[in-house]
Amino acid sequence: MSHKKTSFKLLKRGVLVLLLLTFSTILFAGEKENSIINKAVEAYGGDKLRKLQRLQLTDNINHYIPWQSGHSAQGPMVMYLNKHQIELTLDLLNKRKAFKEVTTRLIGGHSTDTPAVAHRIFTEGKGYEIDHALKKYQPAKYLNYDNVDSGNSQLLDPIIIRQLDKDRNNVQWTDTANIQGQAHDVLTVNAGTEHEYSIYINQKNGYLTRMLKKQGQEIQSYDFLNHHQTQGITWAKELFVSTAEQPVYHSDSRELTFNTVQSHQFNISSGYDLQTKKQYFDVSKLTIRQVAKDVYFVGQGWGYTLFIDSGDHYISVGAWGEVDDSKAWQQGLDLLRLGNKA
Secondary structure (H helix, E strand, O other), X not given: OHHHHHHHHHXXXXXXXXXXXXXXXXXXXXXXXXXXHHHHHHHOOOHHHHOOOEEEEEEEEEEEEEEEOOOHHHOOEEEEEEEEEEEEEEEOOOOEEEEEEEEEEEEOOOOOOOOEEEEEEEEOOEEEEEEOOOOEEEEOOOOOOOOOOOOHHHHOHHHHHHHHXXXXXXXXXXXXXXXXXXXXXXXXXXOOOOOOEEEEEEOOOOOEEEEEEEEOOEEEEEEEEEXXXXXXXXXXXXXXXXXXXXXXXXXXXXXXXEOOOOHHHHOOOOOOEEOOOOOOXXXXXXXXXXXXXXXXEEEEOOEEEEEEEOOOOEEEEEEEOOOOOOOHHHHHHHHHHOOOOO
């Protein structure tokens, strides 16, 4: 009986020691992550970063896109190169954003080389699209504070570190990695959720060097280089985005300024009129519509084709958005031949 009591006491002590070790490991892990985060926040400006109210970004981004070729001799796919000129104004205090993007097709485009301009504003809880060519604007219900800038603010390292400071309870240290010969702590944020991502913090200076984030089925790598400091806040002048297969974006000309934003930057230009509501085709069912003389739009949903009536035959222009075994193109042609034009 005495032997059993002794064994039971030893078992209880062992369990207690195991629990204490587990608790100590968890406590230590929390301290480790907090220490890394604190170092990063201080490296990016400390209280100046936490109290940041407004910032402005100007950028010139090279964007690499695999896309359909413009000539059969090139094969079916080529690499396009677009240049994006970005102007982003961000009011963190009042939840306002103004985003302007001018896109120029440098390589690969086989139509016009005229720059395309997108200008969107989110202010007072509402989103707007602005057309400078027509000098018109229209409300856009799909726009919100997060998506109005196409995610560009989420690729600014001061904003990433600022958010990391707020999300520290959802951060786990996972590894150590060497980048350019320097040791980095790897932190995983929001593990196991759709918002999971990993960041690499330089152990020596606390700078963010890399972020990994899943986009669809691919892991995209965001590398931050050439760190500068303005008004006591650190930021990377260069950004390189890639997947395992190819480069996606590259910029070496980012410029950030802080707390210099003016309220008029969130206003719609004077003299611009409200744009009349656009009319769209109902393509919930297979639809044929004449869009010009002898030109017909045929399609359903995101699968569509243009047919040109040349008298004794039709010319089919593209077959966008259809899967390989789709019968939609043939069904559309059959309907067109029957003369059922809407």
